[in-house]
Amino acid sequence: FLFQEKIITASFYNWVSAMVAKLAKICTLRISPQTLNFILSDKVAGGGVSMWCELEQENFFSEFQMEGVSAENNAIYLELTSENLSRALKTAQNARALKVKLTNKHFPCLTVSIELLSVSSSSRIVTHDIPVKVIPRKLWKDLQEPTVPNSDVSIYLPVLKTMKSIVEKMRNLSSHLIIEANLSGDLNLKIETELVCVTTHFKDLGNPPLASEDASQDRDPEQMAEVRIDIRKLLQFLAGQQVNPTRAVCNIVSNKLVHFDLLHEDVSLQYFIPAFS
Amino acid sequence: AAAMLKCGMSGSQVKVFGKAIQALSRISDELWLDPSEKGLALRSVNSCRSAYGCVLFSPLFFQHYQWSTSVKVNENDSKTSNLNCKLGMKSILPIFRCLNSLERNVENCRIFTRSDQCKVVIQFFCRHGIRRTHNVCFQESQPLQVIFEKSMCSNTLVIQPRVLAEAVVLFTSSQEEVTLAVTPLSVCLKSSSDEPMDLTNSVYSEMFVGPEEFDFFQIGVDTEITFCFKELKGMLTFSEATHAPIAIHFDFPGKPMALSIDDMLLEANFILATLADEPSRASSQQSLCLSQKQKRSDPMCSPNNNSKTGKNVTSKAPGCILRKTAPKRLYPNETQIDIPVLENCGSPIMKRVNGGDISEVPESSISDTEEMPGSSYLRKFSCMFFGAVSSDQQEHFNHPFDSLATASDTEEDMNNVGCRNSFNGTAANYFCII
Numbered sequence: 001f002l003f004q005e006k007i008i009t010a011s012f013y014n015w016v017s018a019m020v021a022k023l024a025k026i027c028t029l030r031i032s033p034q035t036l037n038f039i040l041s042d043k044v045a046g047g048g049v050s051m052w053c054e055l056e057q058e059n060f061f062s063e064f065q066m067e068g069v070s071a072e073n074n075a076i077y078l079e080l081t082s083e084n085l086s087r088a089l090k091t092a093q094n095a096r097a098l099k100v101k102l103t104n105k106h107f108p109c110l111t112v113s114i115e116l117l118s119v120s121s122s123s124r125i126v127t128h129d130i131p132v133k134v135i136p137r138k139l140w141k142d143l144q145e146p147t148v149p150n151s152d153v154s155i156y157l158p159v160l161k162t163m164k165s166i167v168e169k170m171r172n173l174s175s176h177l178i179i180e181a182n183l184s185g186d187l188n189l190k191i192e193t194e195l196v197c198v199t200t201h202f203k204d205l206g207n208p209p210l211a212s213e214d215a216s217q218d219r220d221p222e223q224m225a226e227v228r229i230d231i232r233k234l235l236q237f238l239a240g241q242q243v244n245p246t247r248a249v250c251n252i253v254s255n256k257l258v259h260f261d262l263l264h265e266d267v268s269l270q271y272f273i274p275a276f277s
Numbered sequence: 278a279a280a281m282l283k284c285g286m287s288g289s290q291v292k293v294f295g296k297a298i299q300a301l302s303r304i305s306d307e308l309w310l311d312p313s314e315k316g317l318a319l320r321s322v323n324s325c326r327s328a329y330g331c332v333l334f335s336p337l338f339f340q341h342y343q344w345s346t347s348v349k350v351n352e353n354d355s356k357t358s359n360l361n362c363k364l365g366m367k368s369i370l371p372i373f374r375c376l377n378s379l380e381r382n383v384e385n386c387r388i389f390t391r392s393d394q395c396k397v398v399i400q401f402f403c404r405h406g407i408r409r410t411h412n413v414c415f416q417e418s419q420p421l422q423v424i425f426e427k428s429m430c431s432n433t434l435v436i437q438p439r440v441l442a443e444a445v446v447l448f449t450s451s452q453e454e455v456t457l458a459v460t461p462l463s464v465c466l467k468s469s470s471d472e473p474m475d476l477t478n479s480v481y482s483e484m485f486v487g488p489e490e491f492d493f494f495q496i497g498v499d500t501e502i503t504f505c506f507k508e509l510k511g512m513l514t515f516s517e518a519t520h521a522p523i524a525i526h527f528d529f530p531g532k533p534m535a536l537s538i539d540d541m542l543l544e545a546n547f548i549l550a551t552l553a554d555e556p557s558r559a560s561s562q563q564s565l566c567l568s569q570k571q572k573r574s575d576p577m578c579s580p581n582n583n584s585k586t587g588k589n590v591t592s593k594a595p596g597c598i599l600r601k602t603a604p605k606r607l608y609p610n611e612t613q614i615d616i617p618v619l620e621n622c623g624s625p626i627m628k629r630v631n632g633g634d635i636s637e638v639p640e641s642s643i644s645d646t647e648e649m650p651g652s653s654y655l656r657k658f659s660c661m662f663f664g665a666v667s668s669d670q671q672e673h674f675n676h677p678f679d680s681l682a683t684a685s686d687t688e689e690d691m692n693n694v695g696c697r698n699s700f701n702g703t704a705a706n707y708f709c710i711i
Contacts, residue, residue, distance in 0.1 A: 090446075
């Protein structure tokens with residue numbers, strides 16, 4: 001059976017999995033020699049929301065071994081309930097050592113073994129067997145890294161906690177939200193109902209340098225690109241952000257898609273919310 | 278004169294008292310207030326009789342403590358009865374809800390009730406001259422209690438609540454049962470599931486703790502017992518309020534286990550049924566046998582109460598005991614069973630004696646954990662095994678499942694509260710406690 005072992009010394013892994021657990025109930029863990037990915041690719045069920053979270057394994061593990069299906073397809077795709085993993089890792093907050101292994105105990109499991117040092121300086125061994133489903137190779141194509149679309153506007157996000165508390169209040173009023181931004185560093189969150197319209201304006205956010213020069217010349221910097229999305233999906237995304245990221249960019253494809261691109265130290269997270277149809 | 282309870286406590290004592298109520302609420306929706314000279318006991322039994330909790334507050338715990346029984350004298354005899362007070366958890370739990378704020382604001386709390394009134398009066402004398410009074414109606418009902426001989430258990434562990442709390446976080450709140458596996462070298466708490474091939478999404482977790490982490494570690498017999506997780510958590514939250522270590526007494530699967538806390542001012546005992554070890558993997562959770570305090574000549578409770586209790590036992594017990602198919606063999610003579618508890622009780626077989634009383638359990642066999650007050654007027658009846666007590670053992674043999682135990686309405690059965698048990702060829706699956 002496919003065997004993989006990793007020994008983690010950083011407890012960083014904990015909050016990554018906690019974040020993933022908030023964003024996706026069931027997700028796919030992709031293991032490859034260089035990277036670890038948490039993937040949510042919910043075309044129909046999630047209303048098209050998708051997530052791609054990537055971490056370089058060498059930043060986290062002191063030991064990492066894996067063997068994929070074959071040399072050309074050197075990857076393992078596992079489907080699991082993310083909360084199970086995050087809860088298991090939570091007990092490893094103060095672990096002396098942590099080991100994760102793919103095992104087969106009547107059914108495939110991700111076995112997390114934790115050595116805890118207790119107050120009386122004796123060690124305790126905790127083991128969690130998390131059931132997983134191994135995804136067959138023929139389904140891998142649906143789980144590839146999403147292509148970053150050519151966006152109309154790219155803008156840096158405001159403090160996520162602030163954004164979250166605003167969106168939470170707006171959620172009581174409407175089920176859809178319009179997110180719009182321009183190349184002058186302005187971002188607006190708008191809701192429009194029969195009775196009331198509420199807009200929150202963020203200014204001077206800054207825009208990341210554009211990839212293609214053509215686009216920047218053609219577009220009026222004041223012109224807003226907007227997309228209307230389901231407010232709950234935005235809220236779910238914001239709820240998963242416990243810590244302020246190192247870098248947070250929002251890319252808008254007018255009336256089609258909003259793409260959040262976050263970097264938390266060594267972990268990158270991309271979240272795609274399609275326009276509400 | 279009516280039976281009466283009157284006691285008072287300070288704000289910080291209210292917190293401990295409230296924690297006891299909260300812990301007992303994990304067991305069932307009903308709470309008995311049972312005063313005696315040993316103190317005030319709060320008791321709770323779950324509907325399928327697989328868990329029992331009792332927190333006994335010694336008179337020293339309170340600022341003042343008074344109680345009395347009622348005595349009715351008639352021509353031939355005098356009847357004494359206790360305060361038989363049963364409260365609904367739904368009524369009393371909200372009163373003791375925000376314990377931290379109660380501790381801060383309450384200077385004094387007084388509890389008063391009489392058996393001839395129908396309510397318990399709980400008064401909080403708070404800061405700023407505020408007085409809050411709660412009247413909670415009670416139902417007259419004899420408390421059930423379980424006697425468990427802790428010192429007879431082969432395995433005893435005493436552990437600080439903090440350690441147990443660290444183990445408990447491993448499991449989700451949806452985890453129904455956990456298994457404690459012990460050897461002289463290690464202790465393991467793990468999640469348990471009915472079938473080994475459990476293909477649902479549940480995580481299996483286990484934690485090994487070394488003997489050095491226990492305040493007291495005595496393992497006489499290697500064993501694995503499985504019990505209800507919710508009840509363990511209930512006891513744990515209470516222990517965190519008392520800062521006292523928790524003692525765990527247990528033997529083999531099927532025999533109940535005890536979780537207890539014993540500090541100078543109070544004694545808490547949670548007796549939990551454990552899953553019996555079936556080779557066929559069909560598990561059965563046995564009920565605890567309970568004894569009901571009875572008067573010598575006449576059952577105290579009105580037919581109303583008894584029938585209610587009776588109904589509880591009959592209607593719920595079957596539901597809990599099922600899942601087990603016919604036992605392979607029945608032991609007509611219980612003395613064959615090697616259970617330490619039995620050695621204490623005269624004749625293990627309950628026989629019907631004249632007048633329909635169950636044979637009396639000799640005083641000396643009563644365990645010291647829940648001693649009955651001097652029984653000139655109180656007698657405990659305990660009953661073990663095999664369904665309704667009958668002098669005809671043969672009957673049991675043929676109809677093992679007929680009689681689940683019950684306290685029924687009829688005069689002669691009134692004294693019986695029994696349990697059903699099943700035996701297989703190898704070990705006694707039943708257990709019970711006298």
